[in-house]
Amino acid sequence: MLHVRVGDMLMFGATGGRVLEGGTTVELMGVFSPGVVSDDGRVLSPAGPPTSALFRALQSGQARIELIRGDPWQGTPERREIAIIVTA
Amino acid sequence: MCDSDQKLRQALTKIAEVARAAVDGGPYTDEDDSKPHGETTRGSHTHAHAGGKNAHCSIKQLPDRLVEKAARTARSINPVNGVGFGPISAVARGLVLDPAAISVLVSKYWGPQQRQLTVSFLDGGPSDLRRRIIQHMNAWNQTAGISFVETRGVGKVRISRNQAGYWSYLGTDILHIPNNRPTLNLQGFTMNTSESEFHRVVRHEAGHTLGFPHEHMREELVARIDPEKAYDFFLRTQGWSRQMVDQQVLTPLSQDSIMGTPSDEDSIMCYQLPGSITKSGEPIRGGIDINATDYAFAGRIYPKVSAERAPSIQVEMGTADEWSPSEDVEVDEEPVQ
Numbered sequence: 001m002l003h004v005r006v007g008d009m010l011m012f013g014a015t016g017g018r019v020l021e022g023g024t025t026v027e028l029m030g031v032f033s034p035g036v037v038s039d040d041g042r043v044l045s046p047a048g049p050p051t052s053a054l055f056r057a058l059q060s061g062q063a064r065i066e067l068i069r070g071d072p073w074q075g076t077p078e079r080r081e082i083a084i085i086v087t088a
Numbered sequence: 089m090c091d092s093d094q095k096l097r098q099a100l101t102k103i104a105e106v107a108r109a110a111v112d113g114g115p116y117t118d119e120d121d122s123k124p125h126g127e128t129t130r131g132s133h134t135h136a137h138a139g140g141k142n143a144h145c146s147i148k149q150l151p152d153r154l155v156e157k158a159a160r161t162a163r164s165i166n167p168v169n170g171v172g173f174g175p176i177s178a179v180a181r182g183l184v185l186d187p188a189a190i191s192v193l194v195s196k197y198w199g200p201q202q203r204q205l206t207v208s209f210l211d212g213g214p215s216d217l218r219r220r221i222i223q224h225m226n227a228w229n230q231t232a233g234i235s236f237v238e239t240r241g242v243g244k245v246r247i248s249r250n251q252a253g254y255w256s257y258l259g260t261d262i263l264h265i266p267n268n269r270p271t272l273n274l275q276g277f278t279m280n281t282s283e284s285e286f287h288r289v290v291r292h293e294a295g296h297t298l299g300f301p302h303e304h305m306r307e308e309l310v311a312r313i314d315p316e317k318a319y320d321f322f323l324r325t326q327g328w329s330r331q332m333v334d335q336q337v338l339t340p341l342s343q344d345s346i347m348g349t350p351s352d353e354d355s356i357m358c359y360q361l362p363g364s365i366t367k368s369g370e371p372i373r374g375g376i377d378i379n380a381t382d383y384a385f386a387g388r389i390y391p392k393v394s395a396e397r398a399p400s401i402q403v404e405m406g407t408a409d410e411w412s413p414s415e416d417v418e419v420d421e422e423p424v425q
Contacts, residue, residue: 013251013253014252015252015253015326016322016325016326016327016328017327018327028327030329030332031326031327031328031329031332033255036264036265036266038261039264040264042264044257044261044264044265045257046255046256046258046271046272046273046296047255047256047257047258047296047301047302048253048254048256048273048293048296049253049255049336050253050332050336051251051252051255051273066327068325068326068327069252071254072322072325072326073359073360073361074359074360074374077326
């Protein structure tokens with residue numbers, strides 16, 4: 001169980017994720033890859049699936065999210081559910 | 089293949105032939121034009137010139153200060169000219185654009201010179217594991233003139249095992265990554281990881297470090313995927329948005345960004361994709377180890393030039409002509425319409 005405040009951002013190492021319950025309490029901002037701004041202004045990002053799932057606490061309440069890890073292209077991904085309580 | 093593609097391939101093949109002839113020590117001859125399509129001539133060519141028998145045509149080099157500018161000009165005129173940072177004829181030596189199976193991103197290519205890339209491990213790890221990882225990375229060295237060697241200092245290739253996923257930055261991009269950050273990640277790899285995973289994952293990621301992109305992003309393979317099935321599949325299995333599926337699966341590599349022709353679903357650089365997302369229902373098999381065509385392509389793009397050969401190439405390429413910088417010619421890099 002995670003306790004967070006409204007406005008907190010939660011970043012997990014994961015290839016995917018979703019909000020199972022409490023979509024008005026917590027939102028999935030997206031699933032991202034790391035990036036580096038190079039000295040010539042290009043944004044460099046590694047080849048490979050995304051590695052970070054980013055959630056944001058929107059308002060007080062409870063939510064349940066699912067994190068997915070592992071190779072998205074083959075096999076059975078590893079799934080983990082996390083309960084979140086958001087307070088003001 | 090459409091008519092324009094066919095013409096482009098023929099033109100590229102001809103360029104490669106001309107370049108190879110130059111490197112092999114003899115001029116390209118018009119006789120080569122009369123050969124049936126697909127027949128190539130190997131070995132050196134010599135014939136009499138006004139300047140004397142066996143006169144060689146050598147390619148003159150620009151002064152160093154103009155090399156980068158010339159490369160930009162060449163690329164702005166024709167994206168295909170972005171094929172390397174070294175002499176084009178050295179790149180093209182032995183490279184006839186037959187079906188080459190995998191590809192290399194031209195903007196991230198290390199160049200044809202033999203090279204050793206240093207490797208360090210950001211989170212340490214036992215010596216037998218570090219040795220095993222590098223041994224698998226060096227599988228490419230069976231044909232390619234690039235090898236990996238561990239350093240106690242900060243490597244150009246920096247491996248971590250405690251971040252999420254398997255990934256690597258592409259080719260020369262690793263030089264832009266801050267020294268305290270990994271360039272290649274092998275999540276959770278230990279000595280207990282199966283040998284098959286070392287073959288499939290470590291060699292794949294090392295391929296990215298050599299500049300090889302994902303093979304399943306090739307246009308021909310992306311065209312086999314049914315977008316609606318892919319959106320549904322990755323939403324169910326990963327929670328990915330349509331935008332993420334577009335980025336990860338449905339956006340093919342730009343044709344002018346790669347070298348290498350037809351795609352190869354058995355390449356080590358190709359992921360497995362299930363039949364449930366393809367139009368035909370047939371899966372994209374994906375590679376589980378470096379295959380013969382991967383090895384052949386790596387050997388062509390990163391040739392193993394013998395120590396005896398290297399100086400002769402230098403001679404054939406000639407030395408730079410020098411003139412005063414005030415005489416340099418400014419080139420309008422805008423493409424001519």
